[in-house]
Amino acid sequence: MPDLTEAVSEIADAMAREQRRGTVASYIPELAKVDLDQFGITVSTLDGDICCAGDADVPFSIQSVSKVFTLTLALGSIGDALWHRVGREPSGNSFNSIVQLEHEKGLPRNPFINAGALVVSDVVLAGHPPRVAIGSILRFIRWLADDEDIAIDETVARSEAATGFRNMALAAYMKSFGNLVHPVEMTLGVYVHQCAVAMTCRQLATAGHFLADGGGRSSTGHRVVSPERARRINALMLTCGHYDGSGDFAFRVGLPGKSGVGGGILAIVPGRASVAVWSPGLNQHGNSLLGTLALERLAKAMGWSVFGP
Template sequence: MADIGAIVREIAEEMAAAPDRGRVADYIAPLAAIDPGKFGIAVIEADGTCHAAGDADEPFSIQSICKVFTLTMALGKVGDALWQRVGREPSGSAFNSIVQLETEAGIPRNPFINAGAIVVSDVLLGGLEPREVLGEFLRFMRSLTGDDTIVMDEIVARAEQATGFRNAALANYMKAFGNLTNPVDRVLGVYIHQCAVAMSCRQLALAGRFLMARGRNPATGGGVVSPGRARRINALMMTCGHYDGSGEFAFRVGLPGKSGVGGGILAVAPGRASICAWAPGLNERGNSQLGSVALERLAQRTGWSVFDPVGG
């Protein structure tokens, strides 16, 4: 039996000494100011045991990791009707690419690229006010973690609104195809504020437990989603969670995962653990450089890859 705590501590030490730390997301000013020397990791096992090391309790901007949870909420609201407006295939393109929308009639390839997540925000908005949707999202995240201190970072949100021209282009393009029902500025406001939530590795690992536990929140015993829906969300994380680097992440790590340009990666070892690693420097695909390396080493040393027939 692997000593998970020792493995987590070893990986944190290795990442602290790593020379190639990637590049922080400099197009969002508050993220550009984050120290690239930061690294945190938290692993919560199925029995609730938490192993944390490094900067695991320092909040950071979750960015696109929020898309796992907004997708969960949208499926709860409209069910499989969502898939009429968003696809389920890997994009093979950058997270903010507009190219496929033209050839595919304004239907985003999957819910984890920006265009797809913007449609998900439109679904959540429905007939509600933006503040109501954002309140629902915060309540969902707080309920998953049992932590009422989770908040949205308004400084990050304002910075994204000031520079989010590509997202505005994506939204307007989909609006032209009839795939957004609400005003573009309201949809973008919801999307940007969801991305601007600040959470730590420990909090994100807590939030991801239902995907490790067949849709159930282990802390409360209550169902978050059905086992079948949890399996499908995990499948989308595996195939689409790292944009055009998803295949490489599956090849190296072998776990469902979702990255964000804040440097976080949420990963799921079904039946075994919910994991979050954070290192703000990104690789050329916009995914955490050291977070990816750390998760690869964790999967190797525990045998948790879903492609490992034995396991740890």
């Protein structure tokens, strides 16, 4: 087996030299201010090793990576009934597209595009005030990461709320089909705050550990989800976790992963490790350019693709 620490260090060095940087998500004003010259990586193995390099301890806005955690909460709340309100298929369209909702009568293709994540946020609301739902999401993430210092970046939340007109349209459109139970502004409030959670690569890799560990947390003996549910969440991450770039990510990296426009990616190596990478510059699909390159190198170096070495 190749040396993991050496592989992670070499990848960080290669990313520091990389000329391609991508572009920041300028449509959210606060994210447009983030320095492109940053890259972090953390690998947390089931054996208890944690390998970090680069800017692994710099907090960033996890954005759509949060959808993994809210999906887990929603499935814990209503189970497979969720799939009556959101599909499980790749969309083939941009993450904030409204086109398919018209043809498919307000039923989002999957829980990782914005429309699907809004439905998931609506489920997590469960009749409570938004602050209660937001608090439950934050407590869950803190528990998974074993870190009470994780917080919501309120500046990012306000920035996203003030400019999220496409998300408002998606929510209102689904409401017209009866696929949102709560008022649009309440569901949107939960959604923008979950996206504004700030985490480091170290925290994110730790939080995703349960998906590599068959739904459990070996370090504490707690079970987060059943092994079957962990497999299904991983399957959705593999097929839908990178928007309309999901097929290319599976082709190049071969691991379940969920990206966010803040530049973070959580990747899962089932039975071995969870990996978090971050670099704010995005490719044409809205996924971290350097993060994707780094994961491709890591999977190749360690023979970690789910499709074989």
